[in-house]
Amino acid sequence: MDQVRSSASRIFNITSVEGRDDWDEKCDRTFGVVQNLINDLSEKEAHDALTSAVCKDAKTHEDVCVGLIYVILTDQQNAARSYRDLSFVSRDGLALVLSHLTQLVVERFPRLLDSVRSQLIWLIKELVRANVTGTDMLIWNLMRQIAGGDVAAKNIWLADTLMELLIDQRAWLDKFPFLIASVVYTYLRLIEDHISPTHAFIRQKEINFCVSLLREKFSDCMAIGRDLVRLLQHVARVPEFELLWRDILHNPKVLLPTFTGLSQLMQIRTSRRFLYLRLTPDMEKKIIFLTSSVRFGNQKRYQDWFQRQYLSTPESQSLRCDLIRFIVGVIHPSNEVLCSEIIPRWAVLGWLLTTCTHPVAAAHAKMALFYDWLFYDGERDNIMNIEPAILVMYHSMRPHPAITATLLDFLCRIIPNFYPPMANQVRLGILTSLRQILEKRVLPSLSPLMNNPKLDRELQLLIQESFPEFCRATQNSSPPTADGVKTEDFKELDGDSMIVSSNSESVLAPPSLIPASDTHLSDEPVFSEEEDQDDIPIATKIKMRGKxxxxxxxxxxxxxxxxxxxxxxxxxxxxxxxxxxxxxxxxxxxxxxxxxxxxxxxxxxxxxxxxxxxxxxxxxxxxxxxxxxxxxxxxxxxxxxxxxxxxxxxxxxxxxxxxxxxxxxxxxxxxxxxxxxxxxxxxxxxxxxxxxxxxxxxxxxxxxxxxxxxxxxxMEVAHCLLEDLKICADDDVNLLCYMAVDVFQKFPDESRNNSELLHLYVSNIDGSQLYQLVVQCLLGALVLFDRDPSVIELLGKSNRNSIYATKWFTLGALYGHVVINSI
Structure with a gap:
């Protein structure tokens, strides 16, 4: 009987073949520590015993905290008392508690018993009520466990329970702009999954909650960037969102006085932190493994397993968009991986596209793939966000020509159909993307795609109409380009290359490498294709000659x-x-x-x-x-x-x-x-x-x-700061004072109470510069030192009648009795 009890877990669902992990055994051990301390004691005596124990050492403090967490999660009757004890005995503002809870949520949440999940939500509510620092990120990590494309009861329960918590604690939520944006991003995405009549109640709550946050906290929601627009497009037919769309398009200042409209949102690249949000940690781990450790050609069994686990239900069609956005925006392989035999991103994306069977989900998946193209800016955006789409089309031409054709067709048709008044901006973004692709040598030429004779005639005409710049020239004359090179100077050789004549020199170039004025070089080179050392990109040469x-x-x-x-x-x-x-x-x-x-x-x-x-x-x-x-x-x-x-x-x-x-x-x-x-x-x-x-x-x-x-x-940062600022003091003391705020704010551990650094300032500044520092200190922008005994010791060694000491005492007096009492 004892053996059966010891092998059971009160916190995790464990199969007969899994056994208990280290975290589970640690909980049991720390629970024993707490029980030994408080057994047969009154509440006051137990509190005193716990307080005394945590003061012994860090390990006992951790054991007591983890033991009390275990009681809260597994014993509903004693949860309130244990939480009070935990609040009183924690010596770090519950930071250790939040660390362990975050680990539990990120790594082990799917295995938690239902009763433990309920208690976890109760504990998080208490942490929110107590306004414990760091609870916002715990909730952020818990939101990641709400899986997209999953309408199982447990998943619905988590989404509903967490939303109820946030609605009840709305005043607390309003203090965290990033969490507000994350909540909107999560629940906008979930509305799409909860379309069934059986989920009508939670869907309506999600709609009301999201609309409320978007209208009242639009400045915080704008941080999401262009993917906010993508998610709003998915729910555009919902009446409440139709009204919101009208304001975004026609009356943007109603939402925010500084908001100028759709174009402003589309020019903000979505942070990786939001793209992480819609994959569970388990999905993230498997996708990263697939794109970083599996050799090309051996991926099928991993893809089949992933599809059985996450993509086998009709509702899971919507998850493909989340996966595509994650692969495009987050997984950016190093040059070493690009040069290796690891499966490339385009192959994984091609698999996701070919297994998408629902027409609406397929359209959303293509949009997710090309979304960064529409308003691409070489200075703000990353070329790794547009690289996979062009490679999917290029590498699918022979094995999957239908994929290439449907993606090219989508790219052409999205220009006039994304939002007709902004068709020119969308076309410019796509053209800029294609030029970057050529400049960065992602492809040597676009001719195989744009002039592919295997495409049907209607699609060929559509491509020529949409992207004449990248199709074979059909006219003998044209106006000059923005760089001053006339297109009469381009002499066609064999359809795949041209002679560009400029400044009495000629260079051989593919026709698609003709430069344009809106071409920018990205600051994030990431491709590993081998180049001759003298093989300078033609577009760069022409740009240089032009300048x-x-x-x-x-x-x-x-x-x-x-x-x-x-x-x-x-x-x-x-x-x-x-x-x-x-x-x-x-x-x-x-x-x-x-x-x-x-x-x-x-x-x-x-x-x-x-x-x-x-x-x-x-x-x-x-x-x-x-x-x-x-x-x-x-x-x-x-x-x-x-x-x-x-x-x-x-x-x-x-x-x-x-x-x-x-x-x-x-x-x-x-x-x-x-x-x-x-x-x-x-x-x-x-x-x-x-x-x-x-x-x-x-x-x-x-x-x-x-x-x-x-x-x-x-070298240590403190040593480097001292060296660099000594050189600055020799050059210009005004600059030394000008940089003081950042030095002491951004490097507090290395600068404050640093006697050598303080001596450097005091020994170099004059009266007017001393006044500037005093003003900064009084404004709270500058903190030179705190109540530290070393400051008093340093003051004691100075000659109180010297100008040096006068400066010391002037600055020190700003910090109260530390200096005043030492004089």
């Missing part, structure tokens, strides 16, 4: 002539971009060259010798720029001067790296190494990066770029 006119080319300064031999030894694209930096006088062209250089190095890292030569060249170029035009002439620190100061090639390099770190780009390592090497030749690079982050008003996440550079230098 390097007689007016923009400058006389090369003598200081830069010294590196001419080094420049000559650089290879391919890198050499072209460095030559532009040297010879161009137009600042925009030089900044563009740095952007292209960063892109080239990220996509194809340099060898050691080439990297060293590039560092020498860039150091000489940047040093000449700084000598010619100081960072801030006349020490003028104002918005105009700062904006102008960071609009130069050096800061384009720093901006590109900061954006890569912010986007968690896997291709940023070569740029980090480049900055470290530049650091060795130009020690000012550190404070230049800090200055750029301050002057550009960078988001907090971009300050991680400074930490990453410190890590690449194999």
């Amino acid at each position: 390097m006119t007689a007016n923009s080319v400058r006389t090369i300064p003598p200081q830069l002539l010294e590196i001419s031999n080094t420049v000559a030894q650089l290879d391919g694209d890198v050499r072209v971009y460095v030559e532009m930096l040297i010879s161009e006088s137009d600042i925009e062209a030089r900044c563009s060259a740095v952007e292209n250089l960063v892109q080239s190095i990220s996509q194809d890292p340099l060898g050691s010798d080439q990297s060293q030569m590039l560092v020498q060249c860039l150091h000489a170029i940047f040093l000449h720029d700084l000598n010619t035009t100081p960072l801030l002439t006349g020490h003028q620190i104002n918005p105009e001067a700062m904006e102008e100061s960071i609009s130069r090639p050096l800061f384009v390099l720093l901006r590109s790296f900061a954006e890569m770190v912010d986007d968690d780009s896997k291709s940023r390592s070569p740029i980090a190494e480049l900055l470290v090497e530049l650091y060795k030749l130009q020690p000012k690079m550190g404070y230049f990066l800090l200055y750029f982050l301050r002057a550009s008003k960078a988001s907090e996440s971009k300050f991680a770029s400074y930490r990453e550079v410190c890590q690449a230098r194999d």
Whole structure:
């Protein structure tokens, strides 16, 4: 009997072959710890015993907290008392409790017993009522467990119960903009699944809830971006949403005074965090495994298993859109994976499209695949979001020609039908996508798709009408392009390539590589196709020739002539971009060259010798720029001067790296190494990066770029800050004071109570600069130190009659008795 009891679980559904896992056994053990502490004690005595126990060490604190969680989840009668005990004895504001609950929700929720699920919802309600920090992310993770395309009773119960909780706690929900957007994204998507009359009641609640949030919190919901429009399209026939659509299209300012209409939403790329939301953690794990670990050709058994598990019911047709958006927007393979035998994304997407049998779901799936094309912008969007769709069409031409034909037909027809008044914008977005595809060498040419003789005649005519720029030329003359190259200069050779004549030079190019004025180079290179080092993209060459006119080319300064031999030894694209930096006088062209250089190095890292030569060249170029035009002439620190100061090639390099770190780009390592090497030749690079982050008003996440550079230098952040700010103090004390707010705000652990750093400021500033710091402290923007004994000790060592000590006491007095009592 004891053996049977020990093998049973009070928290998980366990089959006879599974056995109990570590988490389950830990719960049993910690429950025993709690029981031993409170057995046969009154409520007050039990509370005292628990409080005494958690003060012993961190392990006992964790055991008691987990044990009390276990009681709450498994014993409804004692749940309220256990929650009170948990609230009193927790020493970290219930952070440990939230950590364990999040782990339970993310990793083990599907296995929970029904009674435990009910108690979990009860516990979350209590955490919400107590306004416990971090509960919003626990609810976010729990929403992920509401599976799309699943109308099973347990799934409906979770969706309904969680919605009731959020409706009841609406005032609490309104405090969390990201959670509001996530709730709208989740329940808009679920309305589509709950179309059956048996689910009419919950569907109506979801409709009312979503409409209420959209109308009252539209500014928060706009953070979803273009996928909000996609989901609203799926429910557009619901009367309540019809009224909302009328306001979005014809009276947008009713929703938000700054909202200008549909175009504004479509230009916002949807964050990955929302795309994660509509896949359960288990689905996410399996899709990531499929796209990162399964060899191409061996995927069928994995796909069959996934289809049996998640895609076998009629309701699950809608889940394909969620999967497609996740694969397109979240799974961006590294170059190593792209070069390997791992199944490519386009093959997985092709499988999802071919197994979609419902016509409405099939139309939604195609829309999900092409959605980022419609308003694509090379500067804001990621080419990896448009790469899979073109490759699905390209690779399906022979084995599945119907797939290629239906996708091309959809792409052509979506232009006038997405929203007729915006047909020109949609067409521009698709054309920009196709040009990016060619510039990034996703495909060498679009001719096999656009001029495919196997397509039926009607579709061929439709393609020629929609995309004449990418079909074979049928006329002998046409107006000049935006770059000033007339199309008469294009001489057709064999239908697949042309001679482009410009500035008395000719280059061989596919007809689809003709540049256009709205073409932009992406900052996120991700493709691994091998290229000759001298094989520079034709569009880039033409763009460069167009810019390097007689007016923009400058006389090369003598200081830069010294590196001419080094420049000559650089290879391919890198050499072209460095030559532009040297010879161009137009600042925009030089900044563009740095952007292209960063892109080239990220996509194809340099060898050691080439990297060293590039560092020498860039150091000489940047040093000449700084000598010619100081960072801030006349020490003028104002918005105009700062904006102008960071609009130069050096800061384009720093901006590109900061954006890569912010986007968690896997291709940023070569740029980090480049900055470290530049650091060795130009020690000012550190404070230049800090200055750029301050002057550009960078988001907090971009300050991680400074930490990453410190890590690449194999140095502590505190040490780097001290070194860099000492150099800044030698150069310009005004800049030292200007950066103080960000230094002490964004690096609090390394800067506050740092006696060396504080000494650096106090020993360099004058009376007026001291006044500026005092004002910042009084405004709450600057916190130099807190009530720490080391501050008093430092003050005690100073000469109270010196000017140095006077500055110390002036700043210290702002923080109360710490300094006043020490004088």
